[in-house]
Amino acid sequence: MTLDLWLEAHSYLRPLADLSAQVDHAAAGIEVFDARIPDWEDYRADFLTGVPLLPSTAAAVDLEPGGRMAGALLERLASATSGKLAAETRALDTELRRERWSSRRIADFLLGDHTLRPPSPGLLRYLAWTATARFLRPVVNAFNSWRDEERWLRRYCPTCGSLPAMAQLVGVDPGRKRLLSCGCCGTRWRYRRIGCLFCESADDHRLSALAIEGEKYLRIDYCPSCGAYLKTYDGEGSEIFFLADWTSLHLDVIACDRGLKRLAASLYTLPI
Ligand SMILES: [Zn+2]
Ligand SMILES: [Zn+2]
Numbered sequence: 001m002t003l004d005l006w007l008e009a010h011s012y013l014r015p016l017a018d019l020s021a022q023v024d025h026a027a028a029g030i031e032v033f034d035a036r037i038p039d040w041e042d043y044r045a046d047f048l049t050g051v052p053l054l055p056s057t058a059a060a061v062d063l064e065p066g067g068r069m070a071g072a073l074l075e076r077l078a079s080a081t082s083g084k085l086a087a088e089t090r091a092l093d094t095e096l097r098r099e100r101w102s103s104r105r106i107a108d109f110l111l112g113d114h115t116l117r118p119p120s121p122g123l124l125r126y127l128a129w130t131a132t133a134r135f136l137r138p139v140v141n142a143f144n145s146w147r148d149e150e151r152w153l154r155r156y157c158p159t160c161g162s163l164p165a166m167a168q169l170v171g172v173d174p175g176r177k178r179l180l181s182c183g184c185c186g187t188r189w190r191y192r193r194i195g196c197l198f199c200e201s202a203d204d205h206r207l208s209a210l211a212i213e214g215e216k217y218l219r220i221d222y223c224p225s226c227g228a229y230l231k232t233y234d235g236e237g238s239e240i241f242f243l244a245d246w247t248s249l250h251l252d253v254i255a256c257d258r259g260l261k262r263l264a265a266s267l268y269t270l271p272i
Contacts (some may be wrong), residue, residue: 009214012250013249023130030069031072033068042058047158050152053143054159063107063110067102067105069131069135070103070130071102072131074089074127077089088123099116106128109128110128125184129183144187144188157180157187160184160187164180165184166230167230168188168235168236181233181243183267198226199223199226207223208222217234218232218242219231226261
């Protein structure tokens with residue numbers, strides 16, 4: 001699937017595609033700081049009890065350079081773009097410059113510190129995760145190699161602790177697996193194949209799958225018990241595209257029209 005073909009068939013996604021392209025272009029121009037790979041043995045006990053990597057004091061991953069990269073991305077967008085994005089990033093940039101230790105504050109904000117109250121908090125989360133995910137990429141890759149998926153199988157991201165944005169089905173039956181995909185840090189991890197991750201009442205009921213006309217690779221899995229849904233990419237090879245969340249925002253509209261609830265984490269606000 002190419003983006004151009006996708007946008008031809010889903011022209012209403014164009015404003016989001018433009019925003020995403022602007023941000024990705026600016027992010028590609030900022031310096032990527034080196035991230036220290038944690039000593040996995042220090043982290044093992046926390047991992048086994050369900051503490052995600054970034055909040056783990058034993059793993060001691062320093063997210064501050066990611067916050068610095070987020071600051072650099074904001075500065076770049078504030079000066080290089082025009083229109084609403086430029087105005088909002090300029091307001092954020094100005095506000096954050098008033099903070100002492102602003103890059104540390106941004107990093108803490110991403111991990112759930114609510115004492116930072118920026119204008120456009122949703123935009124800051126989106127931009128700061130975009131930059132921080134770049135910083136974290138080597139750590140996430142090393143973590144993927146080290147992690148025993150059988151020992152996690154939790155509904156939240158093993159790296160940052162967020163709920164997933166989407167799911168993906170990989171492999172063929174009987175060995176078909178369900179992965180969950182973090183919209184923040186980009187980690188994908190294994191979860192059990194059946195059952196709802198939101199109500200976790202789980203094992204005894206199946207999710208219902210809602211096929212979407214014209215969408216071969218995407219469907220909506222929803223839970224008849226709690227009414228929550230999770231968009232699912234049923235395929236392999238185009239993860240960056242199909243798991244980007246914004247590329248399937250029309251599925252959120254369909255789910256919402258059917259009275260289903262989005263409990264999945266999102267860096268995008270539904271434009272309805
Ligand atoms: Zn994550
Ligand atoms: Zn449920």
